[in-house]
Amino acid sequence: MKFVDEAKIFIKAGNGGQGCVSFRRAKFIPKGGPDGGDGGKGGDIILVGKRGLSSLVELNYKKIYKAENGKNGSGNNRKGRNGKDIYISVPLGTIVYNLDNPIIPLYDVAEDEKGYVVARGGRGGRGNTRFATSTNRTPVQFDFGGEGEEMAVHLVLKLLADIGIVGLPNTGKSTLISKLTDAKPQIGDYPFTTLIPTLGVMTNNDKTFVVADIPGIIEGASKGKGLGLMFLKHIERTKMLLLLLDLSSTNLEDDYSTILNELGSFNEEIVNKDRVLALNKTDLVSDYRARKWKKHFMDIGERVVSISALTGRGIEALKDALHLKQDV
Ligand SMILES: Nc1nc2c(ncn2[C@@H]2O[C@H](COP(=O)(O)OP(=O)(O)OP(=O)(O)O)[C@@H](O)[C@H]2O)c(=O)[nH]1
Numbered sequence: 506m507k508f509v510d511e512a513k514i515f516i517k518a519g520n521g522g523q524g525c526v527s528f529r530r531a532k533f534i535p536k537g538g539p540d541g542g543d544g545g546k547g548g549d550i551i552l553v554g555k556r557g558l559s560s561l562v563e564l565n566y567k568k569i570y571k572a573e574n575g576k577n578g579s580g581n582n583r584k585g586r587n588g589k590d591i592y593i594s595v596p597l598g599t600i601v602y603n604l605d606n607p608i609i610p611l612y613d614v615a616e617d618e619k620g621y622v623v624a625r626g627g628r629g630g631r632g633n634t635r636f637a638t639s640t641n642r643t644p645v646q647f648d649f650g651g652e653g654e655e656m657a658v659h660l661v662l663k664l665l666a667d668i669g670i671v672g673l674p675n676t677g678k679s680t681l682i683s684k685l686t687d688a689k690p691q692i693g694d695y696p697f698t699t700l701i702p703t704l705g706v707m708t709n710n711d712k713t714f715v716v717a718d719i720p721g722i723i724e725g726a727s728k729g730k731g732l733g734l735m736f737l738k739h740i741e742r743t744k745m746l747l748l749l750l751d752l753s754s755t756n757l758e759d760d761y762s763t764i765l766n767e768l769g770s771f772n773e774e775i776v777n778k779d780r781v782l783a784l785n786k787t788d789l790v791s792d793y794r795a796r797k798w799k800k801h802f803m804d805i806g807e808r809v810v811s812i813s814a815l816t817g818r819g820i821e822a823l824k825d826a827l828h829l830k831q832d833v
């Protein structure tokens with residue numbers, strides 16, 4: 506399965522309806538005044554930020570979005586109905602570009618449930634009523650409706666989350682997010698179980714945090730190996746990192762430096778983010794081994810919590826550690 510965190514779609518807002526030319530007709534009024542109504546406005550295309558979404562995959566199935574045109578005006582000063590707007594749901598952190606101008610984003614979708622108009626519907630044309638003046642009581646002018654905007658749009662997702670869980674494949678990241686939050690990701694005893702990021706909401710002491718679980722990172726990820734770069738960009742914008750190591754691994758020191766090297770070669774700032782190091786799978790190793798590694802990493806300046814994502818041991822302490830470091 507290919508993970509999609511980009512999409513190119515074509516959008517076309519509705520055209521405005523045409524204004525109407527019409528004159529009032531009634532018994533005993535031979536020459537009624539103008540009564541042609543305005544056309545309706547074309548529908549807009551609106552992107553809506555959705556906290557629950559974590560991928561743009563849907564937009565690769567449906568690529569063309571056309572909003573309804575406004576209806577034409579009619580006699581009796583009846584305004585044409587406005588075209589219906591189209592709403593496209595996208596995850597928070599979606600950056601929106603006009604494909605013709607890939608440098609400056611149009612929007613960075615950051616707010617839940619907020620709508621961003623990317624293509625505006627054409628305005629409705631004026632009916633002849635609007636052209637009446639004291640010298641021209643029987644105008645025959647009207648406007649056609651305005652054209653709806655159209656655009657090829659490039660959407661790029663860089664998830665917005667407070668905490669990003671990073672680690673080698675199979676270290677227990679997804680198991681952990683399922684314990685910390687309401688998320689229910691796939692968990693499997695093989696590397697690269699997670700192919701798309703998962704978001705979950707963690708609550709601790711009445712505060713909530715959005716946590717992201719991304720696919721495992723391997724050596725060379727920053728150069729595109731494994732699932733590579735695609736996911737590292739999702740943690741660029743998190744406020745803090747949760748580094749996860751597997752205590753049952755043969756060389757934790759190597760695991761640790763692999764992760765930090767990959768993060769650092771992708772973007773140095775990631776390595777300077779606030780972070781907590783969690784040593785997972787305490788249930789698989791002796792207490793002695795767990796303590797030894799904890800001390801080792803604390804000695805080099807890490808904030809360390811030992812946990813078992815499987816049994817739940819240490820999870821509350823980990824929540825508190827994440828909480829304390831967060832300056833909100
Ligand atoms: N014994 C034990 N097993 C664990 C623990 N945490 C996770 N596992 C197991 O480790 C395996 C991998 O767990 P996942 O949560 O899928 O690991 P992941 O880091 O998300 O893996 P990828 O998505 O492939 O990178 C599964 O078989 C889990 O049941 C733990 O604390 N103790």
Ligand SMILES: [Mg+2]
Nearest residue numbers: 678679698699
């Ligand atoms: Mg996983």
